[in-house]
Amino acid sequence: MKKVILAGGTGFVGKYLKKEYENLGYEVKVIARNHGDLNWLDIAKITGELENSTLLINLAGKTVNCRYNEKNKAEIFSSRTETTEILGEAIKGCKYPPELWINSSTATIYRDARDRPMTEEDGDIGTGFSVEVAKKWEQTFHQFEFLATRQVALRMAIVLGKNGGVIEPFDNLVKFGLGGQQGDGEQMFSWIHIEDLFQIIRFIESNKHLNGVINCSSPNPINNRAFMETFRNVKNIPFGLPAPSLLLKIGAVIIGTETELLLKSRWVLPERLIQHGFEFKFPTIKKALTDILQK
Template identity: 60%
Template sequence: MKKIVLAGGTGFIGEYFKEKFKELGYEVKIISRQMQHISWEDKDGIKEALEDAELLINLAGKSVNCRYNETNKNEIMNSRIRTTTLLGEAIQACENPPEIWMNSSTATIYRHAEDRPMTEDTGEIGTGFSVDVATNWEQTFFSFDLSNTRQIALRIAIVLGKGGGVMTPYQNLVKFGLGGFQGTGNQMFSWIHIEDLFKIVLFLKEKEELTGVFNCSSPQPVSNRELMKELRKTMNVPVGLPSPKWILEIGSLLIKTETELVLKSRWVLPERLEREGYTFTFETLEKALQDILN
């Protein structure tokens, strides 16, 4: 039976991927902190799972949806470096290592951009804690020189899908009349439908010559103002109060998160994917939201 390994595969993206790969006839092995799966402490179990696997996808890492105090910052950084290092060492120990290793990264690696979009070739790496996490994550990943395993880093934009991720808090804002723009509303929102993310993985898996970094984001990002307008339209809520920055600061304290998640302008284009011939199923936000909410 064909086999794939999902590391950190119990979250929103991991659960979706697991079901999709099972539908395609794959045996799916999951490495996780959860008891029923292969433990991160079980080095032999990880190596055994990776032997003869077609594909390893690493999604592991503490959620960034928290306050950036020292404890959380250390855990966000270390959870990504530690798991990526463990996987690289396990692959090196395999007799028949996975054909491909895809590691999560993030579109947040680029600077706050309201002036122009960021591509793999022309994008400028930003500064700050989130960017440090992304750059260290990618450096750790590419520090492994693996002759028999192809390596691809997925710079993933904000993932939209049914029943999880960011859709729940956004829907709640709109539902309770707070679905206006946030901050200035001019910050760009780069997003991807979860189905396209899965199809991108399959696409890159088949393209045996491809390695390196890929932006995983819709070719049609929108401003925060357009995002909230489209959400209100799809949910049939005519008005929504805007949230200036000072209100967001108070709100983020109360729900223990950071305003950067809403206020950073992520303007990212999937130039390499489109150049290689990938066609998006959900190219526009309108189409994506219709699918997710209706």
């Protein structure tokens, strides 16, 4: 039986991947801090489970949906870099290591882009706290080099799916008539349907020449205004009040998050996936939202 190790596999994305891989007949083991099959403190056991495994997927990391105070910043950094370090050391201890290690990264590594899209080849790395987190995360991952384990850093855009992620808060805004644009509405919104994320991982698994950095995003990013309009249309809600930047800043303090999550322009294209022939099941935001919201 093929075996997948899911590190940080108890969240929205991890639960989906676990279910889909089990449906395919894979044995799935989960590494988590508080529950799961394995614990981060038991490196020897992690090494043992990695022996003869097909795939290691690392999703571990404290949510960035919080205020960027010093305590949260430190936890955001450590929850990504330390877990990646542990996994790399565990692989080094394997006699028969996993064939493929996919480590999460983020499309937020690119700069706030309103002039052109960012690709793996010519994307500009940005500045600021979230970018520094992404850079350190990837540096920790790429410090390891293995002869028998292929490595891919997956720069994921915002993942859309049912039963988790960002859909619920957006849905609440729209239902209560607050589903207009955020800020000026011109900031780009790069996204990926969770089913396409799963199929991208499967595609990487089967295309054994793929390694390095891969953008995991829809080929059709849109701006915030178009995203909110499409969301309202799919929900058959005709209007939505806009949220000016100042109001968002006040609201972010109240609910304990950062406006960057809404106002940064993420304009990312999956150039390498397209070049290698990956076909998206949900290439447009209308098709994705219709699937998620009308199921």
